[in-house]
Amino acid sequence: MTQTAYLGHPRYLDELERELGAVIARHGRLLLAPGPPRAAAWAQNVWLDTRHARIASIGEGARLLRALQRNWVAYAPVLGGRVRLLAGALPYVAARPVRFPEPAPAAPLGSFTLLSREDLLYSARGSSPFPHGEARFVEDHRAPPNRAYLKLWEAFTWLKEHPRAGETCVDLGSAPGGWTWALATLGARVISVDKAPLAPEVAALPGVEFLRQSAFAIHPDSVGSVAWLVCDVACYPARLLGLLERWLAAGTVERIVATVKLQGAGDPDALRALGGIPGARIRHLWHNRHELTWAWRA
Ligand SMILES: C[S@@+](CC[C@H](N)C(=O)[O-])C[C@H]1O[C@@H](n2cnc3c(N)ncnc32)[C@H](O)[C@@H]1O
Incomplete structure (x- = not known):
């Protein structure tokens, strides 16, 4: 059955859950919903090609992800150590803040997590060019009167x-x-x-x-x-x-x-x-x- 993962904002997960309706599982702030990706205003990042894989080892997971593309970010609400090991076996992603008005990075950015020790959930593409949809900019702390x-x-x-x-x-x-x-x-x-x-x-x-x-x-x-x-x-x-x-x-x-x-x-x-x-x-x-x-x- 096709499933899609939607990463919500830490403060507005209930809004995302209400918007998605039937949610199969909640993994930290990642909500798994049935069907292909759909418009979700409250999602910070939609995992546009969500897949599961059974992996016997970190090496096997890293080989699988590396074969798909270069850039991956880890989401680790649980099993942090194991997810970090897997991330460490992948190429480094700098994810530096954007210096507006330069555009957001154009390279595809994948996301992955471990639902259990062997259950890898991943997507080679996301709706946001920013890791976890967190748009970071080089901020100006002096000139503007507020952060709006x-x-x-x-x-x-x-x-x-x-x-x-x-x-x-x-x-x-x-x-x-x-x-x-x-x-x-x-x-x-x-x-x-x-x-x-x-x-x-x-x-x-x-x-x-x-x-x-x-x-x-x-x-x-x-x-x-x-x-x-x-x-x-x-x-x-x-x-x-x-x-x-x-x-x-x-x-x-x-x-x-x-x-x-x-x-x-x-x-x-x-x-x-x-x-x-x-x-x-x-x-x-x-x-x-x-x-x-x-x-x-x-
Ligand atoms: C969130 S603040 C705007 C912040 C602003 N965008 C900034 O970057 O500094 C909302 C503003 O709406 C204004 N406002 C509320 N009712 C208004 C009205 N009827 N006409 C004009 N401004 C109104 C308030 O005075 C307040 O300054």
Whole structure:
């Protein structure tokens, strides 16, 4: 029977389990579900070609994995010593943090674990280019006013595109300014909107225009053509849906990245509606909290 392994975020495993429905087994934060891979917004890494093998020795496991490809990362919620031995018999994988805006590594990255001493579970391909879907960047600890920029860097890395110098971006719910900083440092022109103030050093960046008002009061026609609309407004999903539908209806935006903030069980109707918009993708990023990132492209 085909099975697929989905690696969840340590804090949001219940969300992943609910999303997958029938789960055959849980191995740490790796959930095994029946059938071929399917879309799972809460998975950090989907093991796209999940297989089992009986191995009599570490050497046999290493030969099997090495024959498939070079790069493997070990997941070891149990049997840590034995998994480390197996990892040690495989080529070294540097997995250095990405220096944004350089792209994520393109080489295939496999994952493996031991379910028992002899039961090797592995996949030569994963949905994420990062080990266990943990998107690591060379961080800037000085310039940005908070760490929210990592969420936007991760979204752009996932989408494999980002704003270019001179493009117009609208940042809704922008204070204190992590996202606006990320956009401005790419050379974009940023219309940054929040009811709360922007950090002064971000407001002073070249290309930043700050509008202190409600994100819901801006009419798309007043802005003109927008290459990227990004939105991190703290609001219920249904309210976000209404806001995004207004911008989509205006037809002036090329791409959107928006955070969908969730409370309790979320708002299944609004989430379904957001996911059903043609051109939309939705997933939990490594840097997301209890929220999902929704992306759309015309
Ligand atoms: C998570 S914070 C945004 C962080 C921001 N992306 C950053 O990188 O610094 C959410 C923001 O939504 C703003 N917000 C909430 N309701 C709003 C509204 N109606 N209009 C504009 N901003 C709003 C809050 O003031 C808050 O600054």
